[in-house]
Amino acid sequence: MSKEMNPFYDPSLKKRHLKDKLFKYFTISSLSISLIFLAIFLGDMIIKGSSAIQQTYIQVEVSYNEKSKKSYRKAVERKYINLLSRAALREIPMKMKNNPSLMGTKKLVWMLADDQVDMYMKEYYYKIKSRDLKTLKALIGDSRVEKKFNTIFFTHGDSKTPEYSGILSAMVGTILTLIVAMAVAFPIGVATAVYLEEFSSHGKWSQFLEVNINNLAAIPSILFGLLGLAIFINLFGFPRSSALVGGLTLALMTLPIIVVSSRAALRSVPASIRQAGYGLGLTKVQVVKDHVLPLAFPGIMTGSIIGLAQAMGETAPLIIVGMIAFIPDSPSSIMDAATVMPAQIFTWAGMPERAYIERTAAGILVLLTVLISLNALAVILRKKFEVKW
């Protein structure tokens, strides 16, 4: 049928339909940009971080004798000194002390290479003197240079030499800090939620509490750092840089998340459960403790895990309370100076040596893996215990 015969033909609509399409494309591209960014971002971290899975080792002859016990520089042939990790060499005398039977022997050992050698092997930018480079190439020709799985990264703490640095102490610091944070935030958060949902009279006071918790959630994290510094360190005199101070600071930040999610979980427990309890002559405390809380527990856990994940990624307030100290050995108590994963990432990111970049990215990958697993766990928990009343 021709256009003239079509009573619904309307040329003015053409332009409007075009605009309609363009608008849809705008929304699609907005979302695509977000997702493309996510992809670029993760890809970038994987590219930058994946090379840290391996670390270069060089096979050299180590002589264990009185000289090398005094000076580690004497333990290997002189021309290899600059190619090897200073930190690893420094351990030789210690090793001899622990194992006296080594004395007087010579052994072929795979020694950790210097970070510049590692960079060379990974085809990054490197700085090696030409004489050393010659030696290195000869070693490579003899197949005495190898990249092996980087166990150091997972079994060592921070170090001033990049090839010898790892995330262990930061991991331990993170765990200690989070234990403190959750030990404080979880009971207080749940108790606050129970009070607001089950006991308060929903009057002015609880309204004030509610508004306050809401505001607390929106306060920039760095200001919690100022609080930690002024109250926990300066006023209470807790040790600076400690997991205790960091944990307390994070606890206050996590509190609103736990309160809000616990309240939602409590609210989803139907009133009939409470009425049934009262009907049996139970007191309010008994009803809440024995009947309401157990039912709300999965929801409370979900919220707490999400809060935990957030606390785990937090950096700014911890920097303020001094948790960016150089921590080569894992802290053994919450009073020791400690650092955390994100703070370690921050410190490494600021290092001039190229070798720290791959370690930073690898640290990020480890952190993201843990965070995503935590969030996935929260989702699974929620799905699994999703009860339909």
Next chain:
Amino acid sequence: MQTFETKNRNRHIQEDMIKYALILAATISILTTFGILFSILFEAIEFFKLKSFVYFFTGTEWSPGTVDSKFGALPIFAGTFIITLIAMSVALPIGLGSAIFMSEYATKTQRTILKPLLEVLAGIPTVVYGFFAAITVAPFIVNVCNSIGLEASFNSALASGVVMGIMIIPVISSLSDDVITAVPDSLRKGSLALGMTKSETIKDVVIPSAMPGIISAALLGISKALGETMIVVMAAGLRPNLSWNILEDMTTVTVRIVDSLVGDQAFNSPATLSAFALGLALFVVTLTLNIVSVRMIQKFKEKYKMSSL
């Protein structure tokens, strides 16, 4: 009867104690807020005893390290403002666009896949964004600018602003998605039945109806941008720089707070105390934004008589 009564009394005491314990726990959150307020306020007052209040807000020279140290925070506020502006001009269109796609165009299955993906973006720690901004985005901007004959700093406001914007996208999109989805379908039908196209309906009816919620999301985004620390600490500059050129380095309130508190300065020096003065300004502004934002969302809820969002 006697035993019965005592038992009862014991139980009463126990119940009361639990109740008081709960009240005590609830008070902690209030103590925290006031703790933050007062700890910042007291130190800020100490600062203003030493240095001029008026100059702090109007002065343009910031030189904490010198003998005759000056604390004019205007360039710091300006840098914060410009980086926030860049962040919002990235986050607002992309966040809103994503929200509109998810609520108006996406099928159910698309939604169940896309929503968690966007949430991943929200779950990435800011230190990671900071690393990305400093190591990848900033050099990229420098290279691009060099190739077209412009000069850009490795600490450009643009780099940290853009990455911060990406960080804020999920803040905007998830809240906007909620409010747009909450706009009653009858309004869409009413518009479509008048012969409006889908995009006209969205632009002229749905978005305006959801506007209080969208504004609330934007305010929350701004508040996040103002308070964001790691991205700017890692990718923006330290130099207070009063300029409109987003390719130059600029500094922000949060960067200066971190800078003056990290390291071993005497706690009572004006250089250290200035962090608390800046913190106070940040506290007041973000708190105000949050309060306004909550009001707006309440208005939206009342409008469509929603109980929860």
Next chain:
Amino acid sequence: MKKNTKINVKDLNLWYGEKQALHNLDVKLYENKITALIGPSGCGKSTFLRCLNRMNDLVDSAKIEGNVIIDGKNIYDKDVDEVSVRKRVGMVFQQPNPFPKSIYENIAYAPLKHGIVKKGSECDDLVEESLHGAGIWDEVKDSLKEPATGLSGGQQQRICIARTIAVKPDIILMDEPTSALDPISTEKIEALMLELKKKYTIVTVTHNMQQAARIADMTAFFHLGKLIEYDETETIFVNPKEKKTEDYITGRFG
């Protein structure tokens, strides 16, 4: 009664997913008449109504077969734009749904977008004319800048009618336009419909038998997605041919 066919529905079938909601409908709807669609809940009245301005296109699961011929053209033909169909076939809903904008903007929105009028006095005139047409001008003429959502339900519904006629359609579909309103508002809307049919073809759904009897020229009785009986209203109410129709009208089921 002189009848000119305005809408000719031929062999219309509709499925929501697997479920067939309309079966082989054949019906002619007449110009400048009010046609009432009656029948028990869920029999497909609203579904049928939505077929007449392609609102069912918005339901993903809906699948339509058959013809709806308006002014000699099947609106489901490939070369027909559903937007232009909706311009010509307006719709008023059960729940008044004014936009959360001012009264003026509610009316002016669509005509301005369609380019029916230009901004300014031309638009003002159309707004006034439409509000007059919907019989609500006197009530709102001093508050055009006020939000339409602040009006009473009955007033809101008339704003929605004014909004619809401002687009200058030929046909107005109404889905239980008075069921959410009080008796006085209902009376006003009914009077308005009788006025409107002089200019428009009206198809309305109602659950109120008296209402159908009062205002409709033609009445169609639906049951389980089938058109059971369609005739002049008087015939349907006084002298129905089908037993089912009679049972329904006398309140024996539905």
